[in-house]
Amino acid sequence: MESEQAIEISEVRNMLEIKQLTVAVEDKEILHDVNMAIKKGETHALFGPNGSGKTTLLMAIMGFPRYQVTRGNIIFKGEDITKLPLDERARLGIGMSFQRPPVVRGVKTRDIVAACLKGRGNEEIIGQLAEKANLADFLNREINYRFSGGEIKRSEMMQLLAQKPELSLLDEPESGVDLTNIALMGELINKLLEKDCPIRTRKCTGLIITHTGHILNYVNARTGYVMFDGRIACEGDPHEILATIKEKGYRECARCTK
Amino acid sequence: MHKVKSSKTHRDRAKAALTKAAAFGEDIDLSSYVSSAEEQPYQDDPSGLPAKAKEQMLGVGVILDDVSQRSGTFIQTDNTPVHSSIRQEGIEVMSTRQALEKYDWLSDYWWNAVPVDTDKYTANVELSQHNGYFIRALPGYKTIYPVQACLYLKRARLAQNVHNIIIAEEDSELHIITGCTTASSEEAGLHLGVSEFYIKRGAKITFTMIHSWNPEVAVRPRSAAIVEENGLLLSNYVIMKPVRSLQMYPSARCVGENAVVRYNSILVAAPRSSLDVGSRAILDAKGAKTEIISRAITTGGNIIARGYIEGNAPEVKGHLECRGLILQREGMIHAVPELKGNLAGVDLSHEAAVGKIAEEEIEYLMARGLTRTEATATIVRGFLRVDIEGLPPMLRAELQRAVVASEKEIM
Structure with missing residues (x-):
């Protein structure tokens, strides 16, 4: 009885729950026993050195087949989606911005934005989104073809703004973005995550991988995690964590048992 | 039919080449076809053609109910030109037989771009001539709407042996x-089509050819173009x-400075279809440019996608792009891009890629x-969409x- 009640509460409050998640890529275990819970409307930040498993976690949540969940569960809005295919998760309300998305020759940026809008859009809406992301000249270009680092990030955000996922998984949104554009990235992310809405009514939830933490100067995050060797080594205030990382480095941060 | 003039030497050369196999492709036994x-x-009034024929022609971009x-319009059924008309001043559209009767000078163009003894197919066209179209723009005249031609x-x-001549006079x-x-x-047939293009100084031709055959038809087009100074094909x-x-x-020779040639091919091979299609550009004059793009998709058939650019003059530039998608387990795509530079100062490049759609x-x-199906369709549609610079919007829409x-058949 008690446990049922608990589930009910979690359905309401948690947008995402990761329970004892173990993920392997090509039979090599990358993530070990990861636990995480993100309440509706919150934004969490994920820190960690290169190769620690941050992207693997996002890919596993999104449901990419190469990322095999060998143990544990992914719960989205109270529903266990561990075995759900990638596209169904997307349609359920999970979206992801990629660090290095593929070039899809012949497919125009406009086509993808239109696909993200799922028929909700028209030329005008697509144009406005592109304007917002400072990509008006890119709509007729092949997606990601000869895009700069910053253009890729903005294009990913533009697609997510069209897709309007309830849970956004953002993989290093600031990497490769120059100083003049990082504020714009922050603006786009805040728009995506409905930061102008009070948290009580806010639906949009975010999990952001950040290597440098720069983006946190523009986007508020409630909780931070440090991933190290495929495990969540630390959880706490993102600014405190960032300060510790900057001062002592990841290894030291991971050793801390707080 | 035998009124078509052809000089003794053309006939002699053709006779000598009657058994000459083509450089590429399966050798077609001409004796298994009838010639009349x-x-x-x-x-x-072209709208008076049978409804079924009109519908089939519409499928290849030829509109007869509202011209x-x-x-201009030219329609040939089997060996007979059944309609030719023009709607714009400065444009000529007629059968090649009529044109040969009308213009003595046409002999200068006859087998000039395409050698009559290229192979047994060109030889056969010369010796068993079944008309074809003559399309010409007079100097300085520009068509707004396209001229349409159908060989049915x-x-x-x-x-079906046709010999077409297309001339764009200066400017x-x-x-x-x-x-x-x-x-x-389902019936077998053979289409042998010789097309000779002459693009004079400052002239421009856009030529969009759509083929729709059946699984028993063999096709051997033989075309070549000569492009003069500042001309564009x-x-x-x-x-x-x-x-x-x-x-x-098909082959284009840029003989005038700054001549430009662009070839775009969209090829789809169904199971049991065999396609061997290339485009060739010979850059003989300073500043000539070419771009050859092909997109090949096999759903089970075989495709050889060739391309050849030869640079024989300074400051010429050419790029060859050949991409192939193998959508099913069966099927073959063989890309053969070739570049030949004969002096310093040529700038030739190519890129080729063959494979399945990247997961x-x-x-x-x-x-x-x-969904997976929607994603695949989006990628295939994008793959086949070649943005063709310089193509009028209407033709772009037709394409x-x-x-x-x-698309449905491919998917």
Whole structure:
């Protein structure tokens, strides 16, 4: 009885729950026993050195087949989606911005934005989104073809703004973005995550991988995690964590048992 | 038919080449086809053609019920020109037989770009001539709407031998859409089409050819172009329906400074279809440029996609792009891009890629909520969409329509 009640509460409050998640890529275990819970409307930040498993976690949540969940569960809005295919998760309300998305020759940026809008859009809406992301000249270009680092990030955000996922998984949104554009990235992310809405009514939830933490100067995050060797080594205030990382480095941060 | 003038030397050279195998492609046994078909009635009004034929022609971009969007029309059924008309001043459209009678000078163009003894097919066209179209833009005249031409194969087992001449006089502009198709969806047939293009100084031709055959038809087009100073040839070719055997390797020679040639090919090979299609550009004059793009998709058939650029003059530039998608387990694509530079100062490049659709690309679109099928269709549609610079919007729309019409079959 008690446990049922608990589930009910979690359905309401948690947008995402990761329970004892173990993920392997090509039979090599990358993530070990990861636990995480993100309440509706919150934004969490994920820190960690290169190769620690941050992207693997996002890919596993999104449901990419190469990322095999060998143990544990992914719960989205109270529903266990561990075995759900990638596209169904997307349609359920999970979206992801990629660090290095593929070039899809012949497919125009406009086509993808239109696909993200799922028929909700028209030329005008697509144009406005592109304007917002400072990509008006890119709509007729092949997606990601000869895009700069910053253009890729903005294009990913533009697609997510069209897709309007309830849970956004953002993989290093600031990497490769120059100083003049990082504020714009922050603006786009805040728009995506409905930061102008009070948290009580806010639906949009975010999990952001950040290597440098720069983006946190523009986007508020409630909780931070440090991933190290495929495990969540630390959880706490993102600014405190960032300060510790900057001062002592990841290894030291991971050793801390707080 | 025998009124078509051809000089003794052409006939002699053709006779000597009657057994000469083509450089590429399966050798077609010409004796298994018939060379004559009954005369077809001439139609003053092209909308008077049989409904079924009109519908088939529409499928290859030839509109007969309302020709207001066309500046001229030529229709040939089997061996008979059944309609020719013009709607714009400065444009000439007629059968090659009529043109040879009208213009003495046409002999200068006859077998000038395409050698008559190229192979047994060109030889056969010379010795068993069945008309074809003559399309010409007079100096300085520019067509707004395209001229349309259709070569329609009706009689079973017919070898349709046509010889086409297209001339854009100085500073003229000519847009042509030509569709070739067959009445039957199963009868064997052979289409041998010689096309010679002459693009004079400052002239422009856009030529969009859509083929729609059946799984028993063999096709051997033989075309070549000569492009003079500041001239432009933009040639687009689309084949998306099954064919037994198609082999062609159109060639353009830029003889004048700054001449430009662009070839775009969209090739789809169904199971049992065999396509060997290339484009060749010879850059003989300073500043000449070419771009050759081909997109090949096999759903089970075989495609050889060739390309050849030769640079023989300073400051010439050429790029060859050949991409192939193998959509099913069966099927073969063989890309053969070739570049030849004969002096310093040429700038020639190519890129070729053959494979299946990258899983990463499909998953990227699936992460945006598209199903696997939708993602694949989006990628295939994008693959086949070649943005053709310089093509009038109307022809672009026609081309897009042909691609979309075949999309279901591909998927």
